[in-house]
Amino acid sequence: MPPRGMSAEDKRKTVLHLFHESAKPWLLKDVEKAAAKRGVVFQAVKDVVQSLIDDSLVHVDKIGTSNWYWSFPGEASAKLRHEVGSMDAQIAALEAECAQLDERLEKAAAEFPQTEERQMAEVMLQSATEENDRLKKELESFASGDAAVLETIRGGKENCHEAVNRWTDNTFLLKSWVEKKCGDREQAAKFFKEHGVNFNNFDYLE
Structure with a gap:
């Protein structure tokens, strides 16, 4: 009694084995008959053969009016x-x-490793940048006041102006220090840019 409930893969193996056993071309009707005797449902043989063709395990060629199928051992x-x-x-x-x-x-x-020196430089730069920004804002607020107020705070304004330039000077010194440590001006510029300082537009107040 032929086996029942063959899986799709078992059907493929059974049909492929037919080709390899004979090592000769087959007509589809002959494959269907032979495969059916080995437990592959007759109506399913055509689809099984097509799946083998799709995977390049079986070949087909039209000779005259008939399609001939073949697969030789070793091809798989x-x-x-x-x-x-x-x-x-x-x-x-x-x-x-x-x-x-x-x-x-x-x-x-x-x-450009993450060393203690780089971390210290980042802290120093952050502090200098924040102080520089604060003093610039304060200086701008002075400039927007009336004459009387400006006269009253003139001394404070001058002190702020000096402080801004002092921190700017510190930033340039820090830039030189970082360039010396990393040995690469481009890497140093990248480091400062990452922390909000672009030396293309960074300069002293006049």
Whole structure:
């Protein structure tokens, strides 16, 4: 009694085995009869053969008015070896790309590491920037006042003006210190820009 309840994969293996056993071309009707004797439902054989064709495990060619189907032993293993080789090549390419990314990350970290000196520079820069901004705002508020108020606070304004330029001077000194530590003007400029200081428009008050 033929086996029942064959899975789709079992049907594919059974039909493919027919081709490999004979190593000769088949007509579809002959495949259907032979496969049915081995437990593959007759009506399902055509779809099974088509699925094998789609996976390049079975070939079909029209000779005269008939379609002939064939698959020779070794084709399946050759196809599998080809797929494995292709996957190996893809894996190797991905591994190489990952290695390049790791190298770039290590290089970037080495060029400008997060050291204690950099952390101290960040704190100093943040403090100088905040104080500079505060004094500039205060100076602007003085400039918007009337003559009487300006006269009263003239001394304070001059002191603020000096303080702003003093902090500006400190910022330039800090810039020189950072450039010396990291040895790269572009990296130093990037460091300051990340903290809100752009030396393209940063200067003393006149």
